[in-house]
Amino acid sequence: MNTTTAKNATNDSTTTRTAGLHKVKVFSRFERFWHWTQATLIFILLFSGAGIHGFHQLMDFEGMVWMHVIAALSLIVLWVFAIFWHLTTGNWRHYLPTTNGLFKVARYYAYGIFKGEEHPYRKRFWHKHNPLQALSYLGLKLFLFPLIWISGFAYLLYGFWGQGALTAGSLEWVAVIHTAVAFAIAAFIIIHVYLLTTGHSTIEHIKPMINGYDEVELSDAELAYLKQDEPGRVLDS
Amino acid sequence: MSKIEKIESQAIIANGFEGDLVIRLSSRAKWGWAWLYCLGILFFSPLQLHAENPAATSEKTGIPANKIESGINEYDMTAKPRPVDKSVTSLSPKKENKSTTDHSKLEELQGPFSSGPEVTRACLKCHNKAGHQFVKNKHWTWKYHSKSGQDLGKSVLVNNFCTNAAGNEGMCAQCHAGYGLTDSRTYDFSNEENIDCLVCHDSTGKYYKLPPSRGNKACAVMFEGKDPIDWTRTAQNVTLPGRNNCGACHFYGGGGDNVKHGDLSSALFKPSKEIDVHMGTDGGNFSCVICHVGEGHEWAGSRYEPIAKDTQGKSKPGMPRQTSTCESCHGQQPHPASLMGIKLNDHTDRVACQSCHIPAYATGGVATKTHWDWRTAGKLKNGEGYREEGYIQGNGEPRHTYKSIKGNFKYAENVIPRYIWFNGKEKYLTVHDKFDPSRPVEINHLEGGPDDPDSRIWPFKRMETIQPYDKGNNTLVYMHLWGDDKDAFWGNYDYARAIKHGMEDFKLPYSGEYDFVKTYSYWPITHMVTPKEKALACKECHARKGRLEGLGGFYMPGRDHNKWVDMIGILAVLGTLLGVLGHGALRIILARRRKTK
Numbered sequence: 001m002n003t004t005t006a007k008n009a010t011n012d013s014t015t016t017r018t019a020g021l022h023k024v025k026v027f028s029r030f031e032r033f034w035h036w037t038q039a040t041l042i043f044i045l046l047f048s049g050a051g052i053h054g055f056h057q058l059m060d061f062e063g064m065v066w067m068h069v070i071a072a073l074s075l076i077v078l079w080v081f082a083i084f085w086h087l088t089t090g091n092w093r094h095y096l097p098t099t100n101g102l103f104k105v106a107r108y109y110a111y112g113i114f115k116g117e118e119h120p121y122r123k124r125f126w127h128k129h130n131p132l133q134a135l136s137y138l139g140l141k142l143f144l145f146p147l148i149w150i151s152g153f154a155y156l157l158y159g160f161w162g163q164g165a166l167t168a169g170s171l172e173w174v175a176v177i178h179t180a181v182a183f184a185i186a187a188f189i190i191i192h193v194y195l196l197t198t199g200h201s202t203i204e205h206i207k208p209m210i211n212g213y214d215e216v217e218l219s220d221a222e223l224a225y226l227k228q229d230e231p232g233r234v235l236d237s
Numbered sequence: 238m239s240k241i242e243k244i245e246s247q248a249i250i251a252n253g254f255e256g257d258l259v260i261r262l263s264s265r266a267k268w269g270w271a272w273l274y275c276l277g278i279l280f281f282s283p284l285q286l287h288a289e290n291p292a293a294t295s296e297k298t299g300i301p302a303n304k305i306e307s308g309i310n311e312y313d314m315t316a317k318p319r320p321v322d323k324s325v326t327s328l329s330p331k332k333e334n335k336s337t338t339d340h341s342k343l344e345e346l347q348g349p350f351s352s353g354p355e356v357t358r359a360c361l362k363c364h365n366k367a368g369h370q371f372v373k374n375k376h377w378t379w380k381y382h383s384k385s386g387q388d389l390g391k392s393v394l395v396n397n398f399c400t401n402a403a404g405n406e407g408m409c410a411q412c413h414a415g416y417g418l419t420d421s422r423t424y425d426f427s428n429e430e431n432i433d434c435l436v437c438h439d440s441t442g443k444y445y446k447l448p449p450s451r452g453n454k455a456c457a458v459m460f461e462g463k464d465p466i467d468w469t470r471t472a473q474n475v476t477l478p479g480r481n482n483c484g485a486c487h488f489y490g491g492g493g494d495n496v497k498h499g500d501l502s503s504a505l506f507k508p509s510k511e512i513d514v515h516m517g518t519d520g521g522n523f524s525c526v527i528c529h530v531g532e533g534h535e536w537a538g539s540r541y542e543p544i545a546k547d548t549q550g551k552s553k554p555g556m557p558r559q560t561s562t563c564e565s566c567h568g569q570q571p572h573p574a575s576l577m578g579i580k581l582n583d584h585t586d587r588v589a590c591q592s593c594h595i596p597a598y599a600t601g602g603v604a605t606k607t608h609w610d611w612r613t614a615g616k617l618k619n620g621e622g623y624r625e626e627g628y629i630q631g632n633g634e635p636r637h638t639y640k641s642i643k644g645n646f647k648y649a650e651n652v653i654p655r656y657i658w659f660n661g662k663e664k665y666l667t668v669h670d671k672f673d674p675s676r677p678v679e680i681n682h683l684e685g686g687p688d689d690p691d692s693r694i695w696p697f698k699r700m701e702t703i704q705p706y707d708k709g710n711n712t713l714v715y716m717h718l719w720g721d722d723k724d725a726f727w728g729n730y731d732y733a734r735a736i737k738h739g740m741e742d743f744k745l746p747y748s749g750e751y752d753f754v755k756t757y758s759y760w761p762i763t764h765m766v767t768p769k770e771k772a773l774a775c776k777e778c779h780a781r782k783g784r785l786e787g788l789g790g791f792y793m794p795g796r797d798h799n800k801w802v803d804m805i806g807i808l809a810v811l812g813t814l815l816g817v818l819g820h821g822a823l824r825i826i827l828a829r830r831r832k833t834k
Contacts, residue, residue, distance in 0.1 A: 054781045054795055061776035061795050062577075069576060109820075114827045155794075159583030172792035176799050183806030187813040194817035198824075 022223065023235035024216040026128045027208055031091075034082050035209055041078070042185065044071040049182055072152055079149070094128055095138045102131040113198060123216045140188060144181050151178040309456045309622060309642055309727055314489050315411055316463065319481045320506045321442035324516070324524035326477040341473035348469035353416045354430045356472045361429060368429030370534035376414040377432065379421060381541050387665055389541055392421040395668050395713040397680050397702035397756040398491035398609065399643070403668075404742050407450030408719035408727075412486040419449050437482050438475040443467070446485075452719045453728025455622060480506055480516060483525040492643070493636075495599060496606040499652065499698035500764040504601030504632070512601040514768045528561045537561040543761060545589065545661035545685065546693050563590040589659075589693045591763050593773040597651045598698060598762045602632030608647035609702040612753050615730035616641055622730065642718075642727045654696030654762045656785055660685035668745060671711045672754075677701075678713075680758040687791035694788065696762040703755050705732055707740070709748020715739035 027035070048068040051059055059067070086092040104120040109132070112120070121130035129137060154161070154174045196205040208214035213235055218226070226234045327335070340346055345363060350356045361368045375381050379392035379402070391402045391409070402409035403421065410418035416431045418424050425431070435444050447460055484506055491497030495504075510517025515528065529536045538561035547564035558565045569585055572578035584593075599605040617623070622641030628648045629635055639645050662684040672678045685692030707714050717738035718726045726735035732751060740747035778785045779795030786796070 052779075052794055053798060060774065061779045062774060065580070065775065066577065069580075114823055116828060116831055159579075159586070169792075172797070172799065175792055175794065175797075176802050179798070180802050180806060183802075183809055186810045190810070190813045190817055194821065197821060 020217065021122075021215045022218050023213045024125065024218065024226070025212045025233040025235070026123070026125075026214045026216060027212045028089075029212070030081075030085055032209055032212060034078060034085070037078055038075065038082075041071045041075040042189065044068075045075070046182065046186055046189075049179075053179060069156065072156070076149065079145070093126055095134050095141065097135050097138055098131050100131065102135065105130050105132040109198070119199070123214060125216055125218055125222045128214070128216065136188070140185075144184055144188070147177060148181040148185065151175075151181065309453070309459065313459065314494065314503070315485050316445045316447050316459070318443050318445070319485055321440060322479045322481050322507055322518070322524075323522075324479045325522050326479070326524045326526055328527060336476070340475050343473075346469075346472045348472065350468035350472055352468065353433055353435065356468055357416075357430050357432050357434050359472060360434045360475075361432075367434075367534060368432060371414075371432050372426060372429055374414075374534050374536075378426060379413065381539075383542055383663075383665075385662065385664070387667070389665055389667075393667065394665065395680070395715065396491075397700055397704055397758045398497055398606075399718065400704060400713075401668070401715045401718075401739070403715055404717055404739050405719040408448045408452060411446050411448045412489075413449075417449055435471050435475070436485065437478045439471050439482065440474045440476040440479070441467075441471055442481060444471050448719070450719070451721060453721055453725055455728045456719075477524070478526055479524050487525075491606065493606070495603045497700075498760050498764075499605040500595070500598040500760075500762045502599065502601065502603035502605070504603045505764065508601055510768055511771070512767075513765050515766060516764075520768075528566075530559055530561065532559060535559075540761065541663065541665075543661050545659045545695060546586075546691055563594075587693055589695045591761075591766070592654075592656060592694050592696050594766050594769070595654065595696055595762050595764075596767060596771060596773050596777075597653055598696075598765055599650045599652050600765055602630060602650070603634075604628065604630040604636055604648035604650045605652065605698065606646050607649045607652070607698075607701065608645075609643070609700070609704070610645040611702065611704045612644060613639065614641060614644035614726075615732070617730065622728075641730060652698070653784065655699050655759075656694050656788055657683055657697050657759070658685040658687055658689070658692045658788070658790075659683050659695040659697075659761070660689050660692040666713065668713050668715060668743075670713075674706060674708075674711055674752070674754045677755040677757050678706075680756050683759055687789075694785070698760040698762055700758045700760065701755065702758075703753045705736060705751045706754040707736075707746075707748050708750040708752040710746055712746075714747070714751060715743055715745065717742065 045068060048059075048064040048071065050056055051064040052061065052068060101121060108117060108120050119130075123130075127134070151174050155171075155178055158171060158174070196202050199205045218234075223234065343363075345359050350359070357368075371377055375390060378390065380388070380390040383389055393403055395401045399405075399409070406413070406421055406424075407419045414433050414436055415424075416433055418431075433446070436446060443464070444466060445463070447463070448456075451457070451460065484501075484503065487498075488494060488501050488503050488505060489496070490501070495502030504512055505516055508517050510520030513520070515521045515523045521527075526536065529538045531537070537559050544560060544562050547560065547562040547569070549558070549560075550564045550569040551566065552558045563571075564585075567590070570582045571585070571590070572581040616639075624637045624641070625639040626635035627638030630648065631650050636648050637646065638648075664682040664684065666672060666678060666680050666682070683697070705714055705716065706712065714736045716726055716732075717724050717735045721728075723729055724731075724734040724738035726732065729735070736751050737747060737749070773784075776795070777783055779793065781796060783796055785793065
């Protein structure tokens with residue numbers, strides 16, 4: 001247990017609420033719903049996709065296509081809501097890439113973590129992801145997801161564009177992109193899940209995505225704002 | 238002995254065939270038995286595999302253990318009474334015959350008649366344009382001029398069954414819709430009185446046709462014991478053609494029940510809807526002319542130039558189309574507008590309806606001939622030709638696996654079709670065309686491919702035959718099979734004389750030397766459509782080892798994969814997994830070490 005954190009925590013609970021670490025609701029109800037639904041759908045898609053691709057025969061082809069299409073369409077609906085939510089609430093700002101602290105975080109995972117060092121990043125109200133995390137999510141959202149979305153749509157709607165001669169070669173490219181991105185997403189999930197174990201405890205890392213609250217460093221102004229306008233969001237106020 | 242073993246043993250009798258035909262039996266257990274049987278042979282006699290095989294024994298002695306009959310008796314079904322069906326000839330809601338004429342009451346048909354042409358004269362007296370119409374039809378002309386400019390038709394083509402009708406009309410014209418065709422070159426095709434109206438319009442089931450000439454004395458049995466035709470009664474009982482009328486010839490093409498097409502057999506006289514959903518007596522009970530719509534004695538549905546992709550689909554109400562495509566009734570988007578239906582409709586541009594809706598052909602207990610070896614023809618017993626029964630088909634009837642006049646055969650039932658890209662164009666190999674005999678020769682080459690937007694994946698039966706050819710000129714040959722002379726193969730069993738006669742008769746160049754060449758012919762599978770519940774499941778094709786395994790040139794989900802993407806992808810995922818496991822293990826080890834310090 002790190003002494004600084006403990007001291008801060010004691011300060012927060014005993015003295016007046018000043019700048020420092022606070023239990024703040026960082027993941028809204030929608031965000032948590034979005035995360036877990038997306039996670040479930042991605043698992044269904046990976047499972048059925050692997051089956052369609054011929055990696056396993058746990059279900060017959062028809063059933064897996066059915067499952068894949070329903071899950072994909074559901075995910076797209078979810079994404080439409082999520083994009084709207086990000087844009088209208090300003091939450092897209094969490095994913096803004098920055099080099100500030102990026103190297104420190106990278107160095108931590110590559111070296112510091114083995115030495116028992118503390119994570120160099122402290123969550124802030126408008127930067128709830130560390131710079132490496134924000135960059136990874138940004139890459140996922142701007143690169144991998146659109147690719148799999150577009151290639152998946154092309155795959156699904158092949159009947160509309162794949163008339164005649166086009167089909168023979170073009171469908172293979174669609175399939176190549178779609179499967180390649182699927183592999184990349186699978187790799188992302190492995191790292192994503194693994195990184196849950198890198199904190200003080202795995203449970204502590206999962207909890208914010210369940211109840212929404214995480215320890216965030218708030219400035220005086222942020223604390224004052226939250227206290228006045230969103231009182232429910234700071235747990236210890 | 239199960240069916241599959243029989244097929245295998247026949248493969249040994251008629252050696253030289255590729256054993257690559259896929260045969261699906263109704264029960265999986267039969268595969269099991271066949272497998273056990275093979276295992277048993279391997280286990281008990283590993284060194285005498287050949288001698289242990291019953292088929293090999295029969296080859297050695299030349300005397301098979303099967304039933305043997307002497308003489309020639311061919312095409313007997315066309316000369317026998319057949320089961321009359323009351324199939325529907327129009328799709329009116331009540332499906333009953335709404336004919337406005339009772340022909341038995343007509344004065345003109347009171348007879349008495351004593352011959353076919355007499356009846357025809359009476360028919361043409363009222364139906365005074367029918368004759369003009371019919372003399373243009375290929376059932377009569379035996380000629381077909383293709384759009385690609387080839388002169389085709391029975392009168393000229395060589396197939397890989399009984400080979401050529403040319404010069405053998407005395408036998409083959411048993412299925413000519415006319416009287417007395419013994420030579421296509423001299424027959425008067427303008428004489429409408431020789432049209433055989435009754436073979437298509439008889440409803441008594443007692444009408445029959447015999448070969449127009451008697452042939453060799455060995456063939457006499459074919460003409461024995463026939464009841465005389467009651468011409469007057471037959472003339473008075475005419476109707477629109479039922480399945481039995483068309484089937485009398487078309488179900489027996491190639492010299493016997495279902496020999497040629499594979500999807501046209503006597504099982505369709507009175508099929509259940511499981512065998513054919515359209516013709517099933519408990520289903521649509523269609524006659525052939527419901528789909529093969531006709532007007533003016535011309536019918537839709539050409540095998541020479543089929544419509545492989547119908548881009549017109551259903552016509553407007555009240556405007557029936559003169560085509561026999563599935564789409565002309567079912568439209569181009571035949572599946573319901575559900576998620577699965579939309580996906581299935583996505584297939585119709587590249588996959589023929591038949592490919593999914595006819596899971597197997599030669600169903601209903603009647604086998605089709607798949608392999609024919611002419612090389613073994615001519616074996617005699619006591620100086621006489623004979624036949625062997627060596628295959629019992631699903632309905633219990635025996636089939637001939639050897640005939641002195643034809644050689645050895647193999648049969649198959651419930652056969653999975655061969656799937657081939659096809660755009661409706663075929664190039665026929667005529668008797669004039671040269672080929673390379675070192676490879677199997679395609680009698681009808683199918684055009685099309687995955688890059689051709691007019692092509693779709695079609696199911697076919699492939700007939701494999703080893704038949705005579707002109708060794709010097711590398712062409713097919715006309716054989717003189719039928720005739721009461723010393724050259725006719727059927728009776729004399731001498732290839733040299735039969736081929737020389739056949740070629741000289743038509744003034745075709747012949748080197749004087751013959752040999753045998755392997756030939757393929759392709760027969761589109763389009764009948765025996767099963768009820769929709771029995772249509773192929775996706776996984777039949779969308780699988781690594783599915784029905785379309787060998788069909789290249791296009792990407793199909795479930796079957797195909799880019800090996801680089803898969804390899805790199807799997808390596809990347811496994812690498813990531815190993816990476817995090819290593820990372821985690823290192824963390825644990827180092828944390829412990831710190832603790833102990």
